[in-house]
Amino acid sequence: MVNERSANEQLRVWAPGRVNLIGGHTDYSGGLVLPMAIDLGTVIVGRRGHDRVVLVSRDDPDPAEVPLHVTDPASVTPDWARYVAGVVAEVVPGIGFIGQVSTTLPIGTGLSSSAALEVAVALALVGDDRVDRRQLALACQRAEHRASGVPCGIMDQLTSLLGVDGHALLIDCTTLDVTPVPMPDDIAVVVVDSGERRSLASVGYGDRRSEVIRAAEILGPLSSATLDDVERLDDDALRKRARHVVTENQRVRDVVEKLAGGDVAGAGALMTESHSSLRDNQEVTTAALDALVARLVATPGVYGARLTGGGFGGCVVALADPGVIDVGWTVVPSAGASVAPL
Numbered sequence: 001m002v003n004e005r006s007a008n009e010q011l012r013v014w015a016p017g018r019v020n021l022i023g024g025h026t027d028y029s030g031g032l033v034l035p036m037a038i039d040l041g042t043v044i045v046g047r048r049g050h051d052r053v054v055l056v057s058r059d060d061p062d063p064a065e066v067p068l069h070v071t072d073p074a075s076v077t078p079d080w081a082r083y084v085a086g087v088v089a090e091v092v093p094g095i096g097f098i099g100q101v102s103t104t105l106p107i108g109t110g111l112s113s114s115a116a117l118e119v120a121v122a123l124a125l126v127g128d129d130r131v132d133r134r135q136l137a138l139a140c141q142r143a144e145h146r147a148s149g150v151p152c153g154i155m156d157q158l159t160s161l162l163g164v165d166g167h168a169l170l171i172d173c174t175t176l177d178v179t180p181v182p183m184p185d186d187i188a189v190v191v192v193d194s195g196e197r198r199s200l201a202s203v204g205y206g207d208r209r210s211e212v213i214r215a216a217e218i219l220g221p222l223s224s225a226t227l228d229d230v231e232r233l234d235d236d237a238l239r240k241r242a243r244h245v246v247t248e249n250q251r252v253r254d255v256v257e258k259l260a261g262g263d264v265a266g267a268g269a270l271m272t273e274s275h276s277s278l279r280d281n282q283e284v285t286t287a288a289l290d291a292l293v294a295r296l297v298a299t300p301g302v303y304g305a306r307l308t309g310g311g312f313g314g315c316v317v318a319l320a321d322p323g324v325i326d327v328g329w330t331v332v333p334s335a336g337a338s339v340a341p342l
């Protein structure tokens, strides 16, 4: 993994956040997702050198100061430094890095601010030459697990690293195959914050993941299970989770087809169906998220809306005619992370 830049070279690293258009809670069971990297993200400016990684942040008075051999990233303070430490623990750089980090991402709302930080730190430490971006995404995913204890899937880190300008990414989370899907340029992708912080997110997310994995142990890979298979599950909760995953994988395929055919209304309707399944089957929405989706889809010119991210609070993503939603962030499908000499 180590592919280090020479000491003292000044770098600017950019790592975008992501919004997931459809394919919620499918990545950790090897399913399909359709996220896009966005024009909000995280920048690190600095230089290699020293015997530790030291980053100051615009958003926290306390710096991250991480030794090159760190064994327990979760115990590092301040909180945001855990993610830096997670990446250092995975990458094990031979040389440190001194720099500054800043972000245009709203932190902790479901637009992958932590994945953007991990990817930016990883690229600052290893550089971009000859690096295998899939392997780096997997290292950043492990870093997230070690830092936060949240057993996230691969979508966020992979999207930040492999984003394509003007495109969403169809990702098969079993093979990690990534197929860029052109996004119509006359349609706005709008992210709206419910204002509800994701307080139960790590517990709820971990529980859902365990249930989905348990269903897959009984049925075999959910990516090839049918609804008939699902209905044979005795346990109510497992049956609902598996039903969500199997129907959601199909909705991802269907949205890709609708977008290819220019049927934005059809794609939007599937996003709203996805939200209903996240509410009724996966049970990761909240009353505030449900009300926000209902309000958005009742607005003329909005084609569909759904929870994006892990749930239990956070943001909703909508497909709409430009200008009809006057809150939130209108985000642009963007290229993946980059490293440039300064």
Ligand code: GLA
Pocket (backbone or CB within 6 Å): 020, 023, 024, 025, 026, 027, 028, 152, 153, 154, 155, 156, 309, 310, 311
């Ligand atoms: C979080 C995780 C992702 C994915 C989504 C739900 O964003 O980090 O891996 O599981 O939730 O789709």
